[in-house]
Amino acid sequence: MFKKISILVVLLAVVVSMFSFVSAQNTELSGDLEIFSWWAGDEGPALEALIELYNSLYPNVNVINATVTGGSGVNARAVLNNRMLGGNPPGSFQVHAGSELTDTWVVAGRMEDLTFLYEEEGWFDAFPQGILDLMTYEGGVYSVPVNIHRSNVMWYNPAKLEEWGITAPTTWDEFLAVCPTIQAAGVTPLVVGEEWTQRHLWESVALGVLGADGWNGIWTGETAADGPEMVAVWEKFGEVLACSNIDTDATGLSWQQAIDRVVAGEAAFNIMGDWAAGYMSTTLGLEPGVGFGYAPSPDTAGVFMALSDSFGLPLNAPNRPAVVEWLRVLGSVEGQNAFNPLKGSIPARSDIDLAATGLYNQYLIDTAAAWGSDVIVGSLVHGTVGNPRFAGEFSTVLEIFKVTRDATATANALFAVCVQSGECGY
Numbered sequence: 001m002f003k004k005i006s007i008l009v010v011l012l013a014v015v016v017s018m019f020s021f022v023s024a025q026n027t028e029l030s031g032d033l034e035i036f037s038w039w040a041g042d043e044g045p046a047l048e049a050l051i052e053l054y055n056s057l058y059p060n061v062n063v064i065n066a067t068v069t070g071g072s073g074v075n076a077r078a079v080l081n082n083r084m085l086g087g088n089p090p091g092s093f094q095v096h097a098g099s100e101l102t103d104t105w106v107v108a109g110r111m112e113d114l115t116f117l118y119e120e121e122g123w124f125d126a127f128p129q130g131i132l133d134l135m136t137y138e139g140g141v142y143s144v145p146v147n148i149h150r151s152n153v154m155w156y157n158p159a160k161l162e163e164w165g166i167t168a169p170t171t172w173d174e175f176l177a178v179c180p181t182i183q184a185a186g187v188t189p190l191v192v193g194e195e196w197t198q199r200h201l202w203e204s205v206a207l208g209v210l211g212a213d214g215w216n217g218i219w220t221g222e223t224a225a226d227g228p229e230m231v232a233v234w235e236k237f238g239e240v241l242a243c244s245n246i247d248t249d250a251t252g253l254s255w256q257q258a259i260d261r262v263v264a265g266e267a268a269f270n271i272m273g274d275w276a277a278g279y280m281s282t283t284l285g286l287e288p289g290v291g292f293g294y295a296p297s298p299d300t301a302g303v304f305m306a307l308s309d310s311f312g313l314p315l316n317a318p319n320r321p322a323v324v325e326w327l328r329v330l331g332s333v334e335g336q337n338a339f340n341p342l343k344g345s346i347p348a349r350s351d352i353d354l355a356a357t358g359l360y361n362q363y364l365i366d367t368a369a370a371w372g373s374d375v376i377v378g379s380l381v382h383g384t385v386g387n388p389r390f391a392g393e394f395s396t397v398l399e400i401f402k403v404t405r406d407a408t409a410t411a412n413a414l415f416a417v418c419v420q421s422g423e424c425g426y
């Protein structure tokens with residue numbers, strides 16, 4: 001009788017220890033775990049918090065935080081390509097959920113299917129279907145999302161707007177109307193930075209001109225890339241750029257330096273994803289609504305252009321057991337709450353009440369509400385929509401516009417990219 005009871009107790013203890021990953025340290029895992037991303041320098045604190053959480057659970061694993069600096073991954077992706085193609089994958093790497101993941105590494109058969117992990121952790125219920133769909137390919141699910149970022153946000157300095165006697169514009173026409181007043185005060189109305197930040201601005205302007213259906217129609221062919229709506233997008237983009245620093249010093253500015261100009265009152269507005277909120281609150285110590293203001297990018301109220309940073313398990317990843325536990329931490333409530341308050345993003349999990357945790361600032365609470373009520377569309381510049389060929393060639397189209405400032409010629413160039421990439425339904 002006693003023997004039976006003690007066997008039961010032992011069995012119970014084994015079962016409990018299997019399922020309570022966050023409660024105890026695990027000293028069996030060891031060796032190096034290389035995590036590859038572009039979250040270097042100012043972008044680092046949120047990832048560092050995740051690594052700290054992981055190390056508190058797996059103290060014998062040596063996490064190598066391998067970063068290649070450069071906003072939106074422009075440099076990191078090139079290094080990653082070489083490593084993956086050279087058979088030298090990191091343990092896990094940052095990749096946007098959506099086309100950037102599936103149309104690159106998943107179609108090429110370079111990633112492990114994580115269905116087993118999703119089933120063990122109940123993640124098919126914890127993550128929203130729209131996000132799951134982005135990581136799913138032919139029935140498998142290939143990465144774990146750490147967050148949801150919003151692309152279409154306009155940032156400003158509330159005290160400076162007051163000083164200049166202006167309010168945040170809700171439409172591009174309002175912005176264009178106030179542009180001369182701002183210029184007369186010796187201030188740049190809209191600051192842009194290096195090339196990818198210009199593409200970032202473009203996708204917000206396009207969303208504003210086309211609306212959510214028109215934006216989605218690019219990928220189905222309902223919005224013709226050379227049609228009048230798209231010509232109107234380029235025309236509006238040209239007018240907006242004319243109120244910016246595009247022809248002076250944009251190329252030399254990182255996204256943080258562009259935001260710095262807004263904070264300093266040297267520029268009135270910047271369109272950037274909400275990693276800018278992370279930078280301003282975590283790095284610069286500013287309070288949302290006070291030290292920095294935010295609004296949907298003009299003409300996009302009620303529409304949330306979304307992207308999600310995720311991590312996967314490359315085939316033949318070194319130290320696979322340590323990677324699996326890394327992914328388990330990323331998708332956990334604890335992991336999402338360690339990362340997102342610092343990053344300026346909201347959790348990808350739908351079972352976290354942000355306000356109840358006491359961890360999230362007002363910007364993030366507002367953004368979670370918008371995520372729940374807005375129409376959601378995918379970001380092109382941050383890998384949610386648009387296959388890699390389209391996304392890559394889009395830089396050439398932007399260049400054509402910057403050189404010619406000809407909306408019709410640029411729309412024709414975009415049409416050619418649509419045809420070549422096969423991404424626009426024709």
Ligand code: GAL
Nearest residue numbers: 043070071072073275309382
């Ligand atoms: C995005 C990424 C964000 C942030 C940003 C700036 O592509 O999803 O997390 O890192 O680039 O580098």
